[in-house]
Amino acid sequence: MPQSQTLSxxxxxxARQSAHAFRSVMEAMARPGSLHDITGAEPxxxxxxxxxxxxxxxxxxxxxxxxxxxxxxxxxRDWIAFHTGAPFCGPADCMFALGxxxxxxxxxxxxxxxxQYPDRSATMIVEVPQLSASGATLTGPGIKDNASLSLxxxxxxxxxxxxxxxxxxxxxxSGSRLAALPRSTEVR
Amino acid sequence: xxxxxxxxxxxxxxxxxxxxxxxxxxIPGYQVPFASREMPMPYGxxxxxxxxxxxxxxxxDRFKVIDQGADDTxxxxxxxxxxxxxxxxxxxxxxxxxxxxxTRHRIPEAPLTEGQILVYQVPIPEPLRFLEPRESxxxxxxxxxxxxxxxxxxxxxxxRHGHIATSYAYPVKVEGRYVMDPSPIPKFDNPKLGDMxxxxxxxxxxEQRIYALPPYTQVVSLDFExxxxxxxxxxxxxxxxxxxxxxxxxxxxxxxGGRMFVCSDTDYCSARQAAGHTGKDAA
Numbered sequence: 001m002p003q004s005q006t007l008s009x010x011x012x013x014x015a016r017q018s019a020h021a022f023r024s025v026m027e028a029m030a031r032p033g034s035l036h037d038i039t040g041a042e043p044x045x046x047x048x049x050x051x052x053x054x055x056x057x058x059x060x061x062x063x064x065x066x067x068x069x070x071x072x073x074x075x076x077r078d079w080i081a082f083h084t085g086a087p088f089c090g091p092a093d094c095m096f097a098l099g100x101x102x103x104x105x106x107x108x109x110x111x112x113x114x115x116q117y118p119d120r121s122a123t124m125i126v127e128v129p130q131l132s133a134s135g136a137t138l139t140g141p142g143i144k145d146n147a148s149l150s151l152x153x154x155x156x157x158x159x160x161x162x163x164x165x166x167x168x169x170x171x172x173x174s175g176s177r178l179a180a181l182p183r184s185t186e187v188r
Numbered sequence: 189x190x191x192x193x194x195x196x197x198x199x200x201x202x203x204x205x206x207x208x209x210x211x212x213x214x215i216p217g218y219q220v221p222f223a224s225r226e227m228p229m230p231y232g233x234x235x236x237x238x239x240x241x242x243x244x245x246x247x248x249d250r251f252k253v254i255d256q257g258a259d260d261t262x263x264x265x266x267x268x269x270x271x272x273x274x275x276x277x278x279x280x281x282x283x284x285x286x287x288x289x290x291t292r293h294r295i296p297e298a299p300l301t302e303g304q305i306l307v308y309q310v311p312i313p314e315p316l317r318f319l320e321p322r323e324s325x326x327x328x329x330x331x332x333x334x335x336x337x338x339x340x341x342x343x344x345x346x347x348r349h350g351h352i353a354t355s356y357a358y359p360v361k362v363e364g365r366y367v368m369d370p371s372p373i374p375k376f377d378n379p380k381l382g383d384m385x386x387x388x389x390x391x392x393x394x395e396q397r398i399y400a401l402p403p404y405t406q407v408v409s410l411d412f413e414x415x416x417x418x419x420x421x422x423x424x425x426x427x428x429x430x431x432x433x434x435x436x437x438x439x440x441x442x443x444x445g446g447r448m449f450v451c452s453d454t455d456y457c458s459a460r461q462a463a464g465h466t467g468k469d470a471a
Contacts, residue, residue, distance in 0.1 A: 014199055015193055015194035015195070015199060016194055016246070016247055018199065018202070018203075019194065019195070019202075019244075019245065019246040019247070020246050022202075022206050022243070022244070023244065023246055025206075025210065026206070026209060026210065026213070026244065026387070027387075029210050029213045029214060029402075030213050030387045030400075030402040030403060031402070031403060057203070057206065058203055058206060058207055058210075059203075060200055060203050062200075062203075062204065063207070095207075115331035115332075116327040116328065116330070116331045117221075117327075118215050118218060119208070119211035119212075119215060119218065119220045119221075121211075123207075123210070140363075141216045141363055141401075141402045141404065141405040141406070142213070142402030142403055142404060142405070143404060144403070144404045164215075164365070165215050165218060165365060165366070167214075169210070169211070169214045182213065182214035182215075183214055183215070184214060184215065184216060184363070184402075
């Protein structure tokens, strides 16, 4: 990849753009299943705009990142390294993991936190082909009655919810859209 | 003001706080440790709340700060000015107009809506702290869901006073899992914690903890079947606006024992007065 591509595509106005991007992520995490637009990043073509913005907003030198499958390529590594400084690591040590649903399996490889520190768990950034408010039914904190979200499957999320208060938290990205599914959500 | 980064904190600090907020939302009621920074104000003046506000504010937000319900006390005025200067956000005293509300020890009387965020300033985030001083032990108690001690404390209240005498910072259980300190809000406000449309974030600066309640979360005040939770309220109407449903402050008005009861929520009270409601002490 030409160096110019590695060096470009970050936030032009980091403080304000990351503030907006974070509000989208926070609203998504606080209201599981809700869809939000997130923009401002122009990551390499293999990553979605939403994934790029999430990485720029949440990752830095303190957050080991695991790249799964096709996401683990020089282009993506260079871009994340330049813009966030995040170190790369295996699934067992990561705070953030990035990849497609298939590439991230098996989920048992990722840290789910400890009984005394359930927050020390991985946040999974999952690139999905499309996101819509249909499919699996979600209930739990953040959801008034119930919500729907197009999840790649339901079994894995039920198993994850059963670990509560331990577990993984998911951010789904597609184009410039994102949705989230924390461990507290019950999936049917 | 361009000498500071937007909303005062540097970006790496904000990312650290933002990650803590997300984990807090994912595990409602659990206290997430965070690397609290020194702020240009002493501990106890809302350093936790101000860091959470700095991490969530966007330039388009409308910011409101209340201190025990009032918009015009020192703490509220100085924090509001702080973000006017460092974030350039518009501020307001009207609850309905605000998108981010930082609060010390009250929940506004007017119901909050889906677009709003309520940020609490928390002095002691650990509900078990006065029962067990060791953090290593309270962590263990939370992990084992071992909350018997808290029920013993409430029971001792009943045996000594005939009722549960805890009147503020009344402990709650979140989604049937974590016992949480709702910050020193009066227990009158406890019923508003659960099923709220707004996002609730709690920041404890000195104690370095952040926790959260997503919207529509189940929050139950601890009680006993034969001593059910009672969100008590002074048995008076507001002296200025006549409200009979608001939380009241008792104000001494002279040196001869004179006193009046007024709404603690100044915006609620003044809006009612503007709408023509008057109480018996209104001038």
